[in-house]
Amino acid sequence: MTADDTAATGRRPAAPADLSTQAVLEVDLDAVVANYRLLAAKVGDRTVCAPAVKADAYGLGMALVAPALFAAGARLFFVAHLAEGLALRALLPEAEIAVLNGLVGPEVADIHAAGLTPVLNDMGAIALWRAEGHGRPAFVHIDTGMNRLGLDPDAAKALIERPDLLDGIALRGWMSHMACADTPGHPLNVQQLSLFHLLLRNLPQAPGSLANSSSIFLGAPYHFEIARPGCALYGINPTPAAANPMRAAVRLLAPVLQVRTVSHAGTVGYGATARVEPGQRLATISIGYADGFLRCLGNGVSLALDGRPVPVVGRVSMDLVTVDVSDLPEGSVVPGASRVEVLGETVTVDTLAAAAGTIGYEILTALGSRFRRDYHSSEFPECASSRRSAAPS
Ligand SMILES: *Cc1c(COP(=O)(O)O)cnc(C)c1O
Secondary structure, eight states, X not given: OOOBHHHHHTOOOXXXXXXXXXXXXXXXXXXXXXXXXXXXXXXXXXXXXXXBOHHHHHTTOHHHHHHHHHHTTOOEEEESXXXXXXXXXXXXXTSEEEETTOOOSTTHHHHHHHTOEEEEOSHHHHHHHHHHSTTOEEEEEBOSSOOSSSBOHHHHHXXXXXXXXXXXXXXXXXXXXXXXXXXXXXXXXXXXXXHHHHHHHHSOSOOEEOOOHHHXXXXXXXXOSEEOOOGGGGTOOSOTTSOOOSOOOEEXXXXXXXXXXXXXXXXXXXXXXXXXXXXXXXXXXXXXXXGTOOGGGTTTOEEEETTEEEEBOSOOOSSOEEXXXXXXXXXXXXXXXXEEEEESSSSOHHHHHHHHTSOHHHHHHTOOSOSXXXXXOSSOGGGOEEEOOSSOO
16 A cells, blocks of 8 residues: 555645645534524424523534524523533623532532522522522422432422422522433333423422423423423434434534555554555545544444545544545545535434444534634624634644
8 A cells, every 4th residue: 555646646736725634613503593493483482492502512612602592582591510601601691591510509609690590409409599599590400200410309399398498599490301302202201291290280380391302392291481402403313213303503524634546455544454455545534533533433434525425444543534435536535625524414413423322412512622613604694703723733
């Protein structure tokens, strides 16, 4: 394996100004906004559609995604961490921001200073907010079947008997979270729903919030007053058993660094896990597991070039992946000019997730920091931007 076609021709095409050896992550803010509107229409006027923008808006970049959603009408947002809430407050002075991971104590001052709304997950947090919340709003999270976060149902029943334990708290809402909403027939769905209904009927009056993205598609009984979609906004299929109703919101394009025609039978990459034969054409692209292209995707998934499948050959390296471009017309794959679609309309986030044995959430939140990020919006051009990553590549 010797021939480097680039070296052989001795010339390197002039790269357009926007091309480099850095991969480009294109975020389609119009798609995020369209997804938001689809979900808001699905839950209807009586339910507030409150985006989950935790984990940097699932890896897409909260700094640009959240203002676009605000411009589209979203007023209530959910984050996981206090630090995310503080960052979001700096972006959106007027939004209502709820912090899911709760209240332990030392962060009360920050919560007040930034005007955040804590989600109270246990009786200790409830007592703390009674004492130090100055009558400001808070959600209370009740665990109805995940056994993960929130008051267990017995504590919720204690509140039914002693509603005075909530005195002095402006109750913004009761929330709970669904464990199996992406599996419509799962028996836990109706169990959680009926328990939540039962509790809401007996607890002090406040808006209810149960639905994540998938729950929105389980139907109106799951919607209550506030829905909290995340993944569907970002293009992940909330209905895995059916066609994806959402628009793809990200494209990740990795430039071709080198093209070679194999001259001798051999192997590709670390561990010599893939055999190649003379005449086979390989392209090496600028992406790797350090960018969130998971190492388990080696020797498996097909990426796309000019809409044609280009299978990954050999292991995924930290900064590089090799694909087989033998099926593309000779000369059509050009280092510095050709870019392989790693994520997008052809290689969807759910396709990549299935190939990696994971879920779209992990694919998006694993996206690295070495990309140039281009944010497009035709409707809210003030939200668009192009930025090189801070991290050197
Ligand atoms: C992340 C999260 C959401 C959003 O869930 P998706 O499945 O991404 O729509 C909603 N509620 C809670 C409590 C969450 O942690």
